[in-house]
Amino acid sequence: MTDTDSRASSSDAPTTATRASKAAETRASGGGILVDNATVTYRNGHTALRDAGFAIPTGTITALVGVNGSGKSTLFKAIMGFVRLARGEIRVLEMPVKSALKQNLVAYVPQSEEVDWQFPVLVEDVVMMGRYGHMGMLRIPRQADRDAVDAALARVDMSEFRKRQIGELSGGQRKRVFLARALAQDSRVILLDEPFTGVDVKTEDQIIRLLRELRDEGRVMLVSTHNLGSVPEFCDRTVLIKGTVLAHGPTEEIFTQKNLERAFGGVLRHFMLDDDGSEPRQPFGVFTDDERPLVLHNGIAARRRRHREETPPR
Ligand SMILES: Nc1ncnc2c1ncn2[C@@H]1O[C@H](COP(=O)(O)OP(=O)(O)OP(=O)(O)O)[C@@H](O)[C@H]1O
Secondary structure: OOOEEEOOOHOOOOOOHHHHHHHHHHHHHOOEEEEEEEEEEEEOOOOEEEEEEEEEOOOOOOOOOOOOOOOOOHHHHHHOOOOOOEEEEEEEEEEEEHHHHHOOOEEEEOOOOHHHOOOOOOOHHHHOOOHHOOOOOOOOOHHHHHHHHHHHHHHOOHHHOOOOOOOOHHHHHHHHHHHHHHHHHOOOEEEEEEOOOOOOOHHHHHHHHHHHHHHHHOOOOEEEOOOOOHHHHHHOEEEEEEEEEEEEEHHHHHOHHHHHHHOOOOEEEEEEOOOOOOOOEEEEEEEEEEOOOOOEOOOOEOOOOOHHHHHHHO
């Protein structure tokens, strides 16, 4: 897909100073994802992403948070090489996007709306698609491919559904199948577009547990989500986006009331409550963009109690 027109100009050529700072960012990215000055302009002239920059290391889960239309999917498309950058650069695992894609290192778990659920295909066939890049031209699966599919289905607890048509599954089951496809691909970088939309809390917890395991295996995950309440629980880092990157870094530093207000403006429902009415007041703030609200106490994101015993995000 080439949804963009190229607007690169000679004045954007990197100077020695910018090259040095980019090298520093690449080191800081720890070989994960580096987005440097990335700008995407669609064919109709709309610039959906302007001079976006952040770096995330491997072995981490990063939330991509912003209002509808802030450029989250556009950023995913740019990392997947579906849209061209007008200027700037994206590097994945210290290589250009093209090379990373060629080596099957990047997997994408799409939003539900992007999938044709009426298309007659079995669950196991969807997961096998993750193996295509490992097969020859004729796409004849070998034992290693079948083993990878079996393992991936087992890991998301969907083995018993393997002969079902994909359209016959619930929303949460469909998400798990697409996660299994990413697992079968054995990619090091996994991009998840709204993995929690339309799934119940139990499935959401299952997905979060799996993402933590993948993080501990040294993979890098970028997760777009409107479930603000879940972000401090499982995302080590956060990228706040609104046409550009407003802020990025460790979630506890980025998920502040001030930053969230910048990212969401008046879009979020935001309540301020006093805890006991005593002076000086210690306000609770509740931000809600979806079914799971984010609770801030003294401007700091609170976590759900039941996750406190688990390994804290790094
Ligand atoms: N193919 C396209 N051509 C022109 N403009 C587009 C195209 N795709 C997206 N846009 C515009 O680019 C902006 C960013 O869209 P994008 O889909 O990246 O947002 P998003 O943050 O993923 O939104 P959501 O949370 O609703 O999924 C929006 O203003 C959108 O209308």
